[in-house]
Amino acid sequence: MYFIYILLNIFLYFLCLIALPFLSLKSKYNKFYLKLFPLKLAKKADIHFHYASFGEINALSPLIKELKKQGYTVLLTCASKTGYEAGKKIDDNCFFLPFEILLFFWLKKAKKLVVFEAELWLILSRIYKNSCILLNARISKKSFRKYYRFKFLYEKIFENYTMIYAQSNSDARRLKKLGAKNISVFTNIKIINPIKLKEKLKKNKELIIIASTHKGEEEIILNKLDKGFLKNKALIIAPRHPERFKQVYELIKDYAKKNNLSFSSFSVNKEAYLEKDIFLLDVLGKLVDFYAISDYVILGGSYIDNIGGHNFYEAAYFNNKIISGNYIFNQIQMLKYIKNIKISDDIDFSDVKNAFIKSDFTFVDLVNIVKG
Template sequence: MIYTLFTWLLLIISSPFLWFLSFRQKFIRSLRARFFLYQNPKPKFAKYHFHACSFGETCAIEPLVKELKDCRVSVITQTGFDKAKKYADCRFLPFECFLPFWLSRSDVLIVFEAELWLNLFRVAKSNGSKTILLNARISDKSYKNYLRFKFYYKWLFKYVDLVLAQSQTDKDRLTNLGAKNIKVVGNIKSANLPKPSKHYKKPDKRVIIIASSHENEEKNLLANLKLNHNDQLFIVPRHPERFNSVYNIIKDSIKNISFERFSDNMGLNSQIILVDTLGELVNLYAIADIVVLCGSFEKGIGGHNPIEAAQFKCKILSGEYIHNQKDLYKAVSGIEFCSYENVWQKINSNLKSTKIINMCDMDKIIKEIKG
């Protein structure tokens, strides 16, 4: 196939760069597995093959995998792999050129959100699999780019049997890109609310969380820091490779305020705590009063899921850049929007508690997958 030959050519050209990049700690396993098949053998047969990108997506599919049982999972990122391997047989998804001989048969392929790889669907169909695009979405920002390559997506959707879209807007956009047999079922992340894995005692303080923060967000949110003596601030970076740099940002930004790493003490005693371990965010949401939901203050990220915090009726503050999460934001009432300049003024105002107002039906999705 011409497309597969084209992807082989791309791999040959980019291999030196990819090999060099693979020595970075963030990519040391994922790039070598995906582009050089290092320690990434062909998966065994399973009735259901789920493909998801990273940590958040692998969290979202976990209840489905456990319910359907005979499942395997493929991922793109290291954090996604670390999460998925805890509940299923997991592999890194190789680059397109490897899939014709790497992808073994499954009865059903379920691809999560926007992981639109042509050979993944094409090879699965040639293996006799039913193919499903789950939780499908096309963000406002990315839609124009999708349209530029409409010919590619029209080709790809020939191999997709069923599309389960998040919203009517997503359905309309997917239809324009060539998708068929589309059903609107809502966002699965609104039906799959992660529950605390640990239960911390609520401090006799106002607990504020800067949640899922990205580069520049910690520095700018701390620039106008106004903590009351009865406040406790948790800072939870989105990516673990930034833990050390965020530690230095906090150290340089504060004066005369007690500060510690979460991993050093676990006692939750200091006024500011850097949460430098994965999997703690939902545990902290359960005791939070106010959540500053990041990924929304800097252009180009698109926001993060507000429902995880809203299930605990936290008061939520957000930046304006939420283009990747608009449907989830619509499912939550009471979110306040702010900027770097007025976030602390908002925190010390009369905020309302949030409430989830639109839930997705997980049983309906399972029924669709089973056919």
């Protein structure tokens, strides 16, 4: 089966070469060529971290920085443009994970591979056989049905893992059905990470943040939001993906005009939220700083049915009052650790208490797991 997988990988590689000119026209994929032509070689490292995107490297960032502080060298590989750009800020030894068939020629094997959540690749894990762990492993009830169709593949992948740390008992049971062994239930590492602010921001009124929104969600949430609730407050909107900043700017500009509200964005004036009614946070990496001074958070990725919600942790860390939509299938287990989250398609904060975090594990436990 491994040989067949390699042949299929070669076939897909050439298909991607053909599609590359068309993919490159889209902002989201304009660095996709780095997966097909990894001209720069990675430096050999003690620990190789592989993750998917921006949210995952954000979650891994405190762990990686602590290990580097203790003298460990790292290699970072990812699957997305935003993950690549964020990873580069942590360590220059960061790359798009090359197309799997290229790993035989490109990869300088580290002492250990740490794969985050659900980035499961057969050739990558086979190269690191008996020296790789799966961290923060999760499979939602909805996703499990799709995964189970390819159980034969995941059984082969899991054979290469020495240890799998699941987020919950439910995740552990689903992973076991897919063929995973050596499973230990830890926790979602996102709830034990220390949070450090990049900048302490000013504040002169209550702030509402609509965070991590996807296409279509801004309209849904703004239509549900009581206009009276906005009075004497600033509304901050932070889209999930930077390629949507321009589109959302125009949407909010129209909304502000129709409702006689003042509007600006971070790219125009980073302190405009102090004066304006609505403020677009059109930059990555600043959301946590705004969570630290906010009062109310409406969490996106949960008002349309194909995302599964986003992490409550950062907003709850600063004891915000939090409302999330009903589509949170990727975050259900998180509710065991984050208290006072309101899950509802109705946006009404009148009965919402300040959120807080509860966990039996610590960041030190996490560091020791990875160090082995």
